[in-house]
Amino acid sequence: MEATYELFGAPPGNCIRAAIALEEAGLPYTVRFVDLAAGEHKDAPHLALNPAGKVPVLVAREGNKPSFVITQSNAIIFYVAEKSPGRLLPEEMRSRAVAYERYFFFLTDVIAVGHAAFTLKRAGAKDGYALLTERMLATLATAERYLENQQYMAGDSFSIADIAAFTIAGSVKTHLPWPTLPAMRRWYEQIAARPAVAHGLQAFDVE
Ligand SMILES: N[C@@H](CCC(=O)N[C@@H](CS)C(=O)NCC(=O)O)C(=O)O
Known part of the structure; x- marks a missing residue:
């Protein structure tokens, strides 16, 4: 089954870079806005995804089940680049x-x-x-x-x-x-x- 993705984040640059990478890769994803001003990133549901209490977080889902959770914007960007050969990194x-x-x-x-x-x-x-x-x-x-x-x-x-x-x-x-x-x-x-x-x-x- 092809995974779909959820990107948890907020407007600062780390999250925007991850969102641009997903867009450029053409991977299907939905955005989950995390309200940093309201402290949502320190609430239990977000800490369950990222115990560091930070965004962005990328969740891959197969069906309704999260199959993979990854944090750190640069790790997300490299993961997305590898999922889309030739679109974000040259193949040579x-x-x-x-x-x-x-x-x-x-x-x-x-x-x-x-x-x-x-x-x-x-x-x-x-x-x-x-x-x-x-x-x-x-x-x-x-x-x-x-x-x-x-x-x-x-x-x-x-x-x-x-x-x-x-x-x-x-x-x-x-x-x-x-x-x-x-x-x-x-x-x-x-x-x-x-x-x-x-x-x-x-x-x-x-x-
Ligand atoms: N090195 C991390 C930094 C993550 C980070 O600091 N994210 C900020 C938003 S851009 C955040 O979650 N700030 C809320 C906080 O630290 O409480 C990354 O690149 O993902």
């Missing part, structure tokens, strides 16, 4: 290694730094926040070089590297020096126009 091994390289560049050198900056902001550490934000934006801008001679972040096909890059670029859109980033601007508009990306971005919008 070296091209795939480049996609990993770029994906982890955005994840560890840009997104993680952005998360650290946000934590400092919440702690009132203004100088640290400014320093890490500046570093994150400068590092993100270096991705211009990936796009000078190719259409996507990791070559000639869309990949998980584009998902990571697009969500972080979108969240700091108004702070990027776009006049100096012509290739990234072209790429950003092209990724934003993908229907699967647009659907994934709105996955956790509540009416």
